[in-house]
Amino acid sequence: MKYGYYPGCSLERNAIAYHKSAMAVAAPLEIEFVEVEDWNCCGATEYITVDLLGAHALVGRNLALAAQQPDNGHQLVAPCSACFLNLSKTDRYMLDSPELAEKVNAALAAGGLHYTPGSVRVRHLLDVIVNDVGYDAVAEKVTRPLQGLRVAPYYGCLIVRPGYQGVFDDPEYPTSLDKLMRTLGAKVVDFPLKTHCCGGHMTQISQSTAFELIRRLLKNAADYDADVIVTLCPMCQLNLDAYQDAVNRHFKTDYHIPILYFTQLMGLAFGIPPKELGIGKEFVDARPALAKVGAEAPAPEAPRRKRRPKEALPMPRMPEEE
Amino acid sequence: MATATTTTLARAPTFLDEVIAATPGDPHLELCLQCGTCGGSCPSGPDMDHTPRHLFALIAAGMKDEVLRSNTPWYCVSCYYCMARCPQEIHITDLMYTLKRMAIQEGLYRESSAAEAPEFSETFIDLVENYGRSFELGLATRHYLRHHPLDVVKMAPMALDLLRKGRMDLTPRRIKKIDQLKAILAKARELGGAA
Numbered sequence: 001m002k003y004g005y006y007p008g009c010s011l012e013r014n015a016i017a018y019h020k021s022a023m024a025v026a027a028p029l030e031i032e033f034v035e036v037e038d039w040n041c042c043g044a045t046e047y048i049t050v051d052l053l054g055a056h057a058l059v060g061r062n063l064a065l066a067a068q069q070p071d072n073g074h075q076l077v078a079p080c081s082a083c084f085l086n087l088s089k090t091d092r093y094m095l096d097s098p099e100l101a102e103k104v105n106a107a108l109a110a111g112g113l114h115y116t117p118g119s120v121r122v123r124h125l126l127d128v129i130v131n132d133v134g135y136d137a138v139a140e141k142v143t144r145p146l147q148g149l150r151v152a153p154y155y156g157c158l159i160v161r162p163g164y165q166g167v168f169d170d171p172e173y174p175t176s177l178d179k180l181m182r183t184l185g186a187k188v189v190d191f192p193l194k195t196h197c198c199g200g201h202m203t204q205i206s207q208s209t210a211f212e213l214i215r216r217l218l219k220n221a222a223d224y225d226a227d228v229i230v231t232l233c234p235m236c237q238l239n240l241d242a243y244q245d246a247v248n249r250h251f252k253t254d255y256h257i258p259i260l261y262f263t264q265l266m267g268l269a270f271g272i273p274p275k276e277l278g279i280g281k282e283f284v285d286a287r288p289a290l291a292k293v294g295a296e297a298p299a300p301e302a303p304r305r306k307r308r309p310k311e312a313l314p315m316p317r318m319p320e321e322e
Numbered sequence: 323m324a325t326a327t328t329t330t331l332a333r334a335p336t337f338l339d340e341v342i343a344a345t346p347g348d349p350h351l352e353l354c355l356q357c358g359t360c361g362g363s364c365p366s367g368p369d370m371d372h373t374p375r376h377l378f379a380l381i382a383a384g385m386k387d388e389v390l391r392s393n394t395p396w397y398c399v400s401c402y403y404c405m406a407r408c409p410q411e412i413h414i415t416d417l418m419y420t421l422k423r424m425a426i427q428e429g430l431y432r433e434s435s436a437a438e439a440p441e442f443s444e445t446f447i448d449l450v451e452n453y454g455r456s457f458e459l460g461l462a463t464r465h466y467l468r469h470h471p472l473d474v475v476k477m478a479p480m481a482l483d484l485l486r487k488g489r490m491d492l493t494p495r496r497i498k499k500i501d502q503l504k505a506i507l508a509k510a511r512e513l514g515g516a517a
Contacts, residue, residue, distance in 0.1 A: 009456040014489045038498045040454040045400050046446035049422045052346065053514030057506050058450070093346045100346055103513050110509035111502035161402035162415070171406045197365045197401035204465060205439045209369045209397060242480055281487050 001132060004072035004120070005033035006062060008083035008234075009041050015080070015234030017278025021263035022079055022125060024272050028141050029133050033077065036066050042086040045201060056100065057107040059090035064108055064115040072120075079125040079263075081158040081233035082200075088122040092164040124159045126232050126262065127168045130176045135183045143271040145185025146293045151265070152191040152226035152257075153177040154217065156236045160195055171195070177262060181230060184269035189224035193217055198239040207250075214239055214247045218255040227289040230262050237261065241283045258286035268295050337384045345420045349413040354378045360404035360414055370394040371435070374404055374414055377421075390428050395421040396436030438469045451507060454497030459490050 011019040026033055039062050048055035066076045078084040094101040094117035101117050108114055129138065154177075161171045169176045172195055178188045196217060199210035217240060221229050231237045241259040248254055259282060267277040268290070279286060280298040290297045335343070342351050354375075361373030372380065372394050380389045398418040405414045425431040426440050445464050449457045462481065466474045484490035497503065 012455070012495065013491050014458060014484065016488060040497050040503055041450045041456045043450065044446065044456065046443040047450065048419050049440065049443040050426060050447055051511065051514065052344075052419075052423060054447075054507050054510040056346075057510035058503075061503060061506055096347050104510075106513055107506050107510035111499075111506040113502075113506070157401040157403070161406045195403075197399045197403075200399045200401075201442070202366070202397075202399055204442055204462070205396065205436060206369065209366050209399075213365055213399070242484065246480070281489060283483060283487075 002032045004066045004069050004076040005035045006078045008080040010234035017281040018261045021267050021277040024276050025263050025266045042083040056090045056104050059086050060104045060108050060115050064113040067119045075121045077123050084124045085158040088164040139183050142269045147185050149186045149293050150189050150227045151181045151186045152221040152229045154229050154231045155195050156233045189226050193220040198236040211247050211250045229259050232262050244284050258284045258289050337386045345416050353410040359407050363403040363407050366397045370397045390425040390430040391433045393434040393436040396439040453494045454500050454503050455495050457494035
């Protein structure tokens with residue numbers, strides 16, 4: 001199976017672990033990803049805040065470049081939920097509004113490009129893995145089942161809502177990631193907030209708003225004794241992982257829940273060495289959780305400093321594994 | 323996007339018409355039942371000065387200044403919960419983006435409690451226009467120095483960790499055909515006006 005691939009800015013750096021693990025599991029599943037040549041940023045939630053036509057033209061360039069790829073089966077895969085949303089949104093609105101399509105194409109023409117709406121189908125990586133590859137084919141590759149690992153499946157918002165190119169799972173209580181994790185042998189815990197928001201860019205706009213949203217998710221996963229929260233979006237991973245320490249300081253809590261990408265857990269179950277899956281890039285040490293399934297994860301590349309305030313109440317901690 | 327609705331009206335366009343016309347597709351805003359499902363579903367609702375339902379009532383009442391001064395659109399986290407649940411299928415998230423653009427054009431956002439949010443977006447766009455890709459270090463540094471200079475010290479350890487883990491670039495990455503992208507965006511601005 002061959003697809004166009006749009007990594008997006010996050011997967012180049014901040015979410016490099018997602019990119020590495022996606023590539024590592026694609027090979028055994030016989031998926032071939034062809035990266036869109038010279039793609040640009042999707043605009044995140046920022047471009048459309050300031051300039052509507054510019055936002056669609058920005059995305060339109062990516063769609064036009066993807067449509068030019070000779071052999072991608074007219075499908076473009078985005079692992080990042082925000083990129084997935086923006087790419088599918090522009091395509092959908094260009095289809096719905098010929099007037100918008102005309103303007104976007106007039107802008108694209110200034111760069112010698114053209115995009116016919118509907119000519120590329122935008123897919124999220126999870127959709128491709130569960131629906132095109134399928135659970136059975138994934139199960140066949142599992143050599144080290146994640147027996148005993150308690151996983152909270154976190155979908156976030158944008159892959160299930162609003163479904164600009166149709167939905168592949170329920171917008172409020174999806175189960176495809178749950179089934180995928182069970183296929184890997186993991187114990188999936190109930191996670192009622194599985195499609196609640198991580199706060200997106202609110203960490204930059206209003207920290208107290210963002211921290212409350214992050215706290216709710218961490219508490220919900222902790223309430224169900226999850227060893228790990230598994231995610232499919234770089235923004236969700238960054239907010240829950242990199243800000244976990246700051247959230248703990250803000251609320252005087254003591255959560256230590258590692259946040260891994262679903263492709264990293266797939267890779268572990270396939271027997272791929274953790275290092276090749278980008279494990280060790282996370283802020284919250286994943287080693288105690290992964291030791292439960294006998295995976296020896298590399299030490300974190302930059303050990304986290306202990307910054308618990310002295311006045312904080314004593315809280316139970318996950319035992320340190322050295 | 324101006325739609326046909328503005329040209330077929332026998333009366334002068336109201337603020338409601340303006341908002342609808344500036345939103346792509348048909349946002350169904352005039353169908354709002356005031357049921358409050360949106361506000362009840364909103365994760366950042368408690369920090370908004372008006373819930374989305376309330377804001378839509380203000381729009382229908384033509385209270386433009388009040389609406390464009392509101393922090394509500396700026397606290398929208400773009401999670402699409404309201405949109406998925408709205409019984410009238412109103413494109414609420416798109417409308418929040420429309421209101422943000424209108425607030426920037428009218429300069430009224432400066433009076434809301436989210437006055438720095440538009441500048442965050444503008445800094446992001448500026449970087450994308452120059453490099454074609456987002457650049458987190460540049461974005462965070464510029465934003466923090468401008469709005470939270472004292473917090474730079476607080477946020478620095480995280481930035482350092484991101485750098486050391488290889489999760490952040492020190493310098494931006496530029497796409498090869500940046501001139502092509504610039505030409506496209508310049509044309510879009512010319513065609514779209516400020517919106």
